[in-house]
Amino acid sequence: MPKIYDNIENFLVKGLNDTLEVSHRSDFCVGYFNLRGWKEVAAEIDHWDGGERNACRLLVGMQKAPSELVREYFLHSDTLVVDNAYAVKVRKELAQEFKDQLTIGIPTETDEVALRRLSAQIKNKKVVVKLFLRHNLHAKLYLCFRDDKINPIIGYLGSSNLTLAGLSKQGELNVDVLEQDAAVKLAKWFEDRWNDRWCIDISNELVEIIDNSWASEKLYSPYHVYIKMAYHLSAEARFGINEFRIPRVFQERLLDFQQKAVLIAAHHLHKRDGVMIGDVVGLGKTIIASALTKIFEDDFYLETLILCPKNIVPMWQDYKHKYQLRAEIMPISLAQTKLADLRRYRIVLIDESHNLRNREGKRYRAIREYIALNASKVILLTATPYNKTYEDLANQLRLFIEEDKDIGIAPENYLRESGGPIEFQASYQTSPRTLLAFEKSVYPDDWRELMRLFLVRRTRTFIKDNYALTDETNGRKYLLFTDGRKSYFPDRVPKRVTYSLKSSDPDDQYARLYSADVVDRISSLTLPRYGLGNYLDQSGEVLPTMQESIIQDNLSRAGKRLMGFARTNLFKRLESSGYAFLLSISRHILRNYIFIYAIENKLELPIGGQEANSLDEFLEDLDDSYLYDEEKKISLLFTGEDYYRLAAEVYEAFAGYLNRKFDWINHALFIEKLKTDLKDDARILLEVLNLGHDWNPAEDRKINSLYNLLTRKHSKEKILVFTQFADTANYLEKELTRRGLLDFANVTGATENPTLFAYRFSPVSNEKPEYQSQGKELRILISTDVLSEGQNLQDAHIVLNYDLPWAIIRLIQRAGRVDRIGQQSDKILCYSFWPEEGIERIIKLRSRLTQRIGENADVVGSDETFFEGDRINIENLYNEKAGILDDTEDTEVDLASYAYQIWKNAVDQDKSLLKTIPDLPNVVYATKAAAVNDFYKEGVIVYTKTQDDNDIMALVDASGEIITQSQYAILRTAECEPAEPAMEKLDNHHNLVAKAVSHIIENESRIGGQLGKKSGARYRVYHQLTRYYEEQKGTLFATDALRRAIEDIYKYPLKEYAKDTLNRHLRTGIDDQTLAALVISMRDDDKLCIVEEKETRYREPQIICTLGLKDESGSITGNNTAALPANNNQTKG
Template sequence: MPTIYDNIENILADELKNAFATAYKADLCVGYFNLRGWNNVAHYIDDFSGGENAQCRLIIGMQPTPQQLIKSHYSKIKTHSIDNQTAKRLQRQLAEEFRTQLTLGYPTNTDEATLKQLAEQLKAEKLTIKLFVAYPLHAKLYLIHRHDKFSPILTYLGSSNLTFSGLSRQGELNIDVPDKDAANKLMAWFEERWDDNYCLDISQDLINIIEESWVTPKLPYYIYLKIAYHLSQEARDGLNEFKIPAKFKNELLDFQQKAVLIAAHYLNKRNGVLIGDVVGLGKTITATALIKLFDDDFGFESLILCPKNLTTMWEDYSHRYGLRSVKVLSQSQVIKILPNLRRYRLVVIDESHNLRNKDGKIYKAIYDYIKRNNSKVILLSATPYNKSYADLSGQLALFIDEHEDLGISPERYMQEIGGQAEFIAKHQTSPRSLAAFNKSDHPDDWRELMRLYLVRRTRGFIQKNFSQFDEQKQRYYLEFANGTRNYFPERIAKKVEYPFDENNTNDPYAQLYSETIVKIIDTLHLPRYGLLDYLSHDITIQATQAEDIIIQNLTRAGKRLKGFARTNLFKRLESGGEAFLLSIYRHIMRNYVFIYALNKHLPIPVGQQESALLDSFITDESDLEQNDDIKITFHNDIKKYYQDAGTIYHTLQDDKGANFKWINSAFFIDALKNKLTEDSISLHQILKKVPQWHPEQDRKLQALSELITVKHAHEKLLIFTQFSDTADYLYRYFKNNNIASLACVTGKNANPTDIARCFSPISNKHEIQPENEHRVLITTDVLSEGQNLQDAHIIVNYDLPWAIIRLIQRAGRVDRIGQQADTILCYSFLPEDGIEKIINLRNRLMQRIEQNADVVGSDERFFEGDPINIHDLYSEKNGILNEQEDKEIDLPSYALQIWNAATNANPALKTLIPKLPDVIYSSKAASDKIKTGVIVYAKTSNDNDVLTWLDNNGNIITQSQFSILNAAACSINTPITNRADSHHDLIEQSMDNIHELDATIGGQLGKKTGARYQVYHRLKVHYDHPQCDIFYNAELKKAIDEIYSYPLQEIARETLSRQLKIGLSDEQLAQSILHLRAENKYCRIVLKDDDEQKPPSIICSLGLV
């Protein structure tokens, strides 16, 4: 009697194990073969001798799919004929299926060992596998040959394929065939098919498939390039998707053309892009070309919003490059004009970092316009964020709804707080939205977000990847299409020394840097910037509504202003004697204006309480300077300041409401007047030490004069200072001393672009008479945005900012595309002998700010960036003004250049790398600076890239794609090292984390302003009201479910968007939707199996051991 093996009572795998134990060869025929499932019998085959009559022969039938069976059943053409071409096609088809098998699931140590064993057995001819293609074959036959006189062949027939589930896991129906005659007949049946002309040997195919798969480690360099290839996909898509407008082909350098095309891809795909190339790389012309491209391809009309001082420049660009239907509007005019402005489909925002504050009126006006018109947005900024990622978020929110599903999430932050479930519980927002990223302060999270929207390259990146080297000049250059070369100049730090004798009582600078003056500033009460501390609690009068608002704002801003006031005095002290003394005078006068009001029981003038204006309240463009009628006079007798205060008070009062809020002085206690008086007396001691400032005795000024008149008497100089007081002081002195071709730009100038053109006419393509051209330009940072000043190559830092990045940015004003000089000279003024006093002062103030962060406030930008190493400036250290390594280069551009450099050096890689199968891995030795572990590169179900670097314990080191790409970097000569035993386990852990995150979808309905979101919620409200028709309700419920689960078809989206705008009622909207649904024009429905959920896929992995 035959035995039944159904994998319930009797397990076929157990029986085969016993049968193979004494076998010397085997003949198997199955309908399906899982390569990884070979481990069920592999170790038995190892015992075979190999070769003819001592091997395992395996026939795989071409098992038809259910769809093929149905098609065949209803086909009118019934044929089983086959030809060689068809046979070869079927062989290739199965080979691809085997390749696909090896990319599914996660690799394991067991699978790797099994597949290597399978390949070795095929090579040793212990196993031969053939594919039967003569006709569909679904047979399952196992013939086990033994040296046994009574039972030489053990035969099993049934339903089990050679898979793990077929042999042991799932229910099957198999029997053994003990009858010898039946066994011999089955053996003959097998031999007949084995010898059939259309039973094709695929052993070598399988060897190749396994050796080309992940089972065989590849060079680490190949893994590195595979990562770069995939990360650069969007950049390559942009290059292939769009073309540079003809007018710009000779105007743009190669890196600028790539920026235009990549930005066009982002803009078209995601409705917005941030072009963030560093200063001097041509963001304006790049954006101009992008505007032209969208005009030519899509007929988009463009609205350009820019700072007031750049409107002339943008109008010139629009005219020069023939931009049609372009309107240029100053950002200062948007509140008035945008509400009634017609629709422009493309909005360009220059210097977009100025729109960081979502609460600002200008921001809200622009935001409302973009949302109302569904405009695409181009943002331009060399400094897209300062110290807070909220700066970036504010700009992105102009075109991204905070709750829109972005497809990615702040994974580093979610990991920190305990995972996705904890994030949702804590924040009640979709984890894949801009609102979610707003919760994160992790750079890795923001880099992941910005790779979708940012195009940013640095000068160093351009020089490394796009330039050529001139052997004769030993310099790098960029080449325009017409052959013109643009060389990269060298930035050279130079010092200008001036005498400084701290022991000389007649040296005004020595007096100002004395310990006495530093101590006075350090111990000031500054009560005007902490008025809340002086409010009376026994007030009997009732505050007005306006006064209530002022008091609340004092609570918010007091400590912050006090910190600004103190640090601002130190900044001015370094800028110059006159600027510092003017600041001291203004502090005294403001104090006495308050004292006067308190004594006379008059309202006190308080600076504007908006945060942006609070900053300017204590700067050089301050309230007391805004009235030209107020004469500045230093007094020896402090009482005279009080006399002047009365005049100033009434002058300010005449301008009541323009620059001040006014609050009843009765609200404040007497301590306010006492502290104001104490500060005024202390500050007056400074003025008594240096009662007047004489330019002729100003050694720093005289050193600048020598630079202008002697050392660079015939060259252009761009002189930077932080304060308009200092700029005006320098301008007055040199103008009075007959320095020709002199100009000065501060915030008071109506049109600084005109002055910039006269200073740098060539780079601005501006025709000008020689006598109108400027040689020396003194400026504050008002010229820091968007101006071409590269006719000059000499920068002078009359005062030093406190962060090295500011000096680098100043150098960038002239180190721009088009600079003809070999060197950029960057002069900084330093005292000959008092350098340590400046350094000590800075260190002391820095320590104070760090210890009293609550006083200075979190928005303090006094020490923004790395501090300047003054010793390096003093020694004129080479390279200190070069741009620092910037990790904010946009990732697709960075990855594209890695790919281009590799394939240019070795063109064969262009074909080799894309053909590498998924799941491949390698390992390389980790350097001292790189932590050991595994890098895993995967794609989510919606095709988002996920890079994870795990340590050997499975902890995430980083998910920064930039950092991981650099960690994977290696050369083609980097050897393969043995992988860690935990390599595959770490891959599985990483993929499980991705799968868990990918399984939860948030924000399915898209933007709140979108048609899908609005229709869903209006239908829900309408459905919740009882209807008479049960059938109507049922259809409506289906429509609601479908729009929640599936996207709208384009025709439905356009129709419903129009109907929403004209204000249809809920009933009319519902009827329209049911009509669209009846005509199959509603949702784009993709039918899937109920249990189908596409898992994330492994692209590759790299072990660091």
Template sequence: MAVKEPEATKQLVSWFDTLWNDRQALRDVKAQLLENLTTIASEKPAQLVYFITLFNIFKDMIEEIDEENIIRSKTGFKDTIVWNKLYKFQKDGVLGAIDKLERHNGCIIADSVGLGKTFEALAVIKYYELRNDRVLVLAPKRLRENWTVYTINDKRNLLAGDRFNYDVLNHTDLNRTKGTSGEINLETLNWGNYDLVVIDESHNFRNNDTKRDKITRYQRLMDQIIRAGVKTKVLMLSATPVNNRMNDLKNQVAFITEGNDRALGDNGISSLDNTLRRAQRHFNNWLKLPAEKRKTEALLETINFEYFKLLDLLTIARSRKHIEKYYDTSEIGKFPERLKPMNVKADIDTSGAFPPLKEVNRAIKRLNLAAYAPLEYVRSDKKEEYSRKYDQEVSGGKSVLKQTDRERSLIHLMRVNLLKRMESSIHSFALTVEKIHGQIDNLLTKIEAHEDGEFEELNIEDIETDAPEFENFLIGNKVKVLIQDLDLIRWKQELSEDRDQLAELLREAKKISAAKDAKLAELKRVIATKIKSPINEGNKKVIIFTAFADTATYLYNSLHQWGADLGVHSALVTGSSGSKSTLGTIRKDLNSILTNFSPTSKERAKVAPEASEEIDILIATDCISEGQNLQDCDMLINYDIHWNPVRIIQRFGRIDRLGSTNDKIQLANFWPNMELDEYINLEARVSGRMVLLDISATGEENVIEQDEKKQMNDLEYRRKQMEQLQDSVIDLEDMDGSVSITDMTLNDFRMDLSSFMKDNLSTLENTPTGYYASVQPEIPEAVAGTIFCLRDINGKIETQESYALAPYFVVYVGETGEVVFNHLQAKKSLDIMKKLGAAKTVPDDIAVALVDAQTKNGRDMSSYRALLDVAIESIVGKSEEKGVESLFSRGGTTIAQDQIKGANDFEVVSFFIIKGAS
């Protein structure tokens, strides 16, 4: 008996019969399918393959990178003035920071100098203020006004319409329990009631010195603000939160995690301490490599992946190069061209009568500086009493910090200071010598009075050293010594020797008036030349930086009338002696002076539209070396060379900024009149210890005891840095021996994808794997080859638990079969894909034609199969010939899932062919 066909089967057979009989209908269906595929393949080929790659890598966090999920749009955040002032890259940074604050309770914005971290932070602050959160900003004292200006009803407040209402405290206010800071009463302040704390220059909190008895500012911030009261989010700003010491990040991250070592366990980081310790060990090993092998790539390949993950979770980091490469410069404006630095070597006086610097150095070395080491002269029978009173136990009593050692360190620093003052200006040197000479005179007078009088024998451990009745019997400030307990014969002799030598130095220094100051004469020559022959048409502006307020005041007094005769106004800005200006129509406060020096960048037209005159010569200390936009100016002069090159780079960042109206900018450095090697060796000899550059702590120096071999290595390291500064203007991340965390995070790719997904989500979801595109190598770092994005289908590939991209692997293989970037360098490959593909909305006809010719229009993909073999081998460490044999089927142009068979099965998500003349 026949079985009756189901009705559905009959209908299906009938439909196929109809199509078979009507060949044209079948062709129409096929044509429609091909048209759909062709639309995807031809409209945005390179752009689409870039975003398909990102979409797959980040598909498990689509909700996380969706802009609408990151910010609550009903707050009106996108209507604020500050949001609409931001460039695209800054908006991406803000969104990324808010996302990290919401997910992990904290974020470090580590964008390079000149990229606008302050405005990014202001946008984040406004977002949380719109959610009715209470916000505190902690800033270095010298940067306080940068923040308070946006909270006041003042014409200078360009964001007045946003009505910012955050509190501002100085970092140093955390050391106080009483008094006021601005309008805030520190005694009654509810420290634990802040929902968000923003820490400007957060690297200043990299150390948590638990050895001291008193509560440090770090501990106060942690215990009384972050841990106490309401749950507190922490946003930190620093151009250098980590560089030469990977562990610098530890105490900053602790603010975010509230000191919980396992806070990020769900994110693959089981222990923060172990992660940072391992990273530091890898970095230390890297530093031991020969200079020719000490490349960034070598470190990135060896460092533990959980460190990368930590940075990726908690930091936003973009560099100048990054912005120039990957963002539309027509929108953000260009950075000015950096001219080769001008190096000026000046003598001390025009007649050549004053001894050269190296002879002055010999005189400094001969000084006993006995006034700064009174414990060295305590009689032997009294030493134990002073040791009990002033020596401190550290490391839980395991060792002792002797006060005599502190005094020796102070003497080293005094010698360094004398040499620095000499380098700065003969005027500053004379002031310091005169001050020390006066202190010695006072000591000798006090000793003589003591010897002539009668006194009762006292014991240092029994008396109250701050009591006024004992003042005549004691010398010293914090550490006080009874005059009776000193070897007065020896101390007086060495004090007298110092007094006589200083008197001679002072006589010579005072002979050099401003009219005979050879360095000042060179400065006038450089400025006059610049005014007469501007670098950029009509621009007469110059900033002169010095480390010392005394030198700055001396320069202003010597230049302001001279400048007026040249037709330019001058101004002085220091943190201690205040501000001055020859422009009589303005207030003499910091912001008014800077606004009239850089009216375009400071938007003076909105603040004071009636103003017409400008300041052209600005003399300043490092009180403005951070956080200021002064890019109207096109020349910056370092009148003295700061021994920490980071500070020089920061200073130049005032004019080397986005939005500059200048085509070119010039750095000029004044050096001592000697060879660089001699200068570096002189520095080491005069200090007796090496003053090492700690590049992770902007502008601060650490004095570290060195063994001879290590000191030689550090001198060489220092010499190379100084050589770089003589030859070119460099970014922090380009400095020898430094590593930028820009190389270690993926946040920008997430923001890219978030933006693209708004209008293209369905395209990304429906595009098949195996998609590819061809482009030409239009940038220097791109070589002919293919970037493969592979997925481990079965989870059999062994990686470190915290490998950030698992189960995805991005490998760049050169056309000749070498691995350009392996899967541990995925960011570099993605960087190249972004640069070559993110904006390519039409096919690259030349590259497509080259690939078609090579593959016979896709029929012979053997050359790319071979490159894929190399990519897989680089991942698993062995050849996978069997697994790649069928990847490219005859007549096919894509690589499909399940085509790799073997011990480790991969899916080819996408591949990006770079083809053409390099």
């Protein structure tokens, strides 16, 4: 009787190897051959001599998938015709099949050894592999030839393929063939097929496949693996560049880096319905966006609605005319009144989109509703994607992304911190793969991963390093226009201009104000109008109306935050200009007296409208003087009686024709202390005001220094003067006019057409020759930050900061107003005003204010720390240190652009990489020296792609613990030069890869699917049964069947039958136990979820490549000394 090998009682692998051990050759015929499966028999064949009579002959049939067999049955009723063309085709297909085998799964040391052994055995003629083509061959036959006169041939016949599963892991049915007549017949059967004309030798192909796979004995270049990472990470950028074409009208207008931005943005917009163009100031976002809209006009016949600040509407109208855009341009301020009645536009372009940070505002809601109603694609333009929190960024994305939409990725770092996806979903009742989930994260790497899908952002430094040419005559970097013009990159040079400020001089009117005494007085203010919620009467004697209740809620939310802003804002005005400060103090006193007047006369209190209560609206420097007629415009008064009389007049105007500009609330809803604190603050402010009662502009030493700079040091050059406040700008205009200065203008938020003044100041860069004539062109332009958005001002190369912002980024952005494409000067001079005595007074007073505000538990400034809390920054600025005003680091560059540039620079340097890198097999690995760092000595970088097509990277240390999953940080860690030497791999390289992939699989599997809307059956059933299961743990009701049903609901969508059935029962209020039984029953009948076969069979991520980092202390030859940037996933933003 033959012996049965079923891999249960008897394992084929053992029987076969026992026989091979005493054999000198063998013939195998299998329907399927897994290269990794060769390790099961390789050792026994290794000791054979090789050659025709001492080798293993392996015959592989062309086994096909069942679906393909069925298809062929209906397509080919007659016999398959085999010819050379068919043979070549099948040979290629099988070669690809073997290649694909080696890219599946996680590499192991055992697999690597076995594959290398197979390659060597084929080369040494110990193994010969042929492919049988005449017809489909499914036979599974193993013949072993021994030097035995009685049983020279032993065969094994049955169902097992030459795979690990077939030989030992899965149930099979095989028998041994010992009877020699049968064995000889089987040997002849094999020989006939082996010698068939359409049985072709593929041994060399297998050797080539193995020797060019990750299992090759050659050492792959670390540089090639690094470039492979960049190649795959830049896929979005490369697809966009190949997918679209620049419209003809823009081809000669756009520089190379701008064209790349257009094409990458087009890919994002087409694929995801939204894109944010976030290049830093001066790189041409407007023309990039114009070209982008033109692509969608030409290719998809879409029209565009452009929403932008009122001051740059004329600029957009110029672009519309110049490039014949099919677009409607609307000031964004009209959105809440005009959008509801506007016809459908399929593209909405929002310029300066960072102004839409507050999603509670009416304007935001109007724009969001228009986009949703019309299913519009959205283009966002901003040089500052977020101000201080990632919520700013999220709110802009919310304009076109539903908060609960599955976006395919999750905030991995935050999920790890919060206990994982299941815990996250239980806490927040939302899927981890949503924008709502990302809003919970404070990790920069999470947001970098999210914005990879939507953001195109490059910095000036990035463009300079990657796109600029070098002028050999002077060494300067420049960009080349298609017409031959050169646009140079100037150096930003910080300069100081000083003015006298002496506290010991009684005649120094500014020194009297800019003092510790005034700072202490500002700090001591109660500021009751900014914390009205603290004065509400809780006794309940007077009940508010419904409208007043809403107003009260808003007051309660303001409180302490606005107090800190108000104090800091007063101090900033003091630093800006003595006169502007006095004017602000005067307004503040008047507003207090308006409240005092209303309370004493038992009148309603005027409160800023609900939207004006928001912090963002308050921070805008809105000049309230527009509320008054010209004759009643606020002037400096110095007694409480004068202010009380004026308050009565102003209140009458507020209650009359200006009534609708305010919310109104009963004074009786507040306690008496409100009036007391209002009067106390008014008294303190009057004392401060009287310190400057004799303010004389002619003796203003700061404006005198400005005048000297404008008329002597730079008497012929264009100068852009920035101030933070309209009061200061108006004061400078009035005083410089009095002194006879010509050819200058002042632009504030109240200016009707700021763009016109930009044209007059910079006609060349704006292509407006009509403004170059005498009397029209301006030499000096004074402006608030109203001109800091979207204007070309690069005819000038001098910027002067009349007041010093607290954040150095503001200075960098202002320099960017003139440091733009087309700037002709080799230097941008950036002046800042400083007291002659130095910086100590400024630092001391700002620190004093910060300390006082902190003691009051208020919020400092506009969420700014003075110069980011870094004294070195302000000292460097004062000492005119080069580089202090350059762009921030290139960590701001979007990952797709960054990776694409690595790829592009590499292939520009070596064209052969265009073939070499795409041809590198997946799972390939290399090893390089690890740079010196504080995080690890050795480790492995693992780059994978999930079944959902998400790129996931991990850097693990020598113990397999994840150090970071930041793609940017890992790419920087992998960075190396072409000459980087390849090293032998770490002994545990493959084990570390396995641990990293295990982390990735665990995260992916736990994230699962999208439960849908909270009102949907899937969402409700999942949460009801999860709660029930937890309550019943430890009882008979918490069954494995219920657990598996809950897991299926979480992972897979419901079938329509299940939706209908569950919705019907949910409406009737089904109880937990009955629902559990119903769901289990539906699962058993395969009526519950849509479970994809391929998903259940294989969810392992594809390994793209890995890079070992080896500790070679004392012999490191690599150049990467920044092994791990600070933005790893353990660092919160």
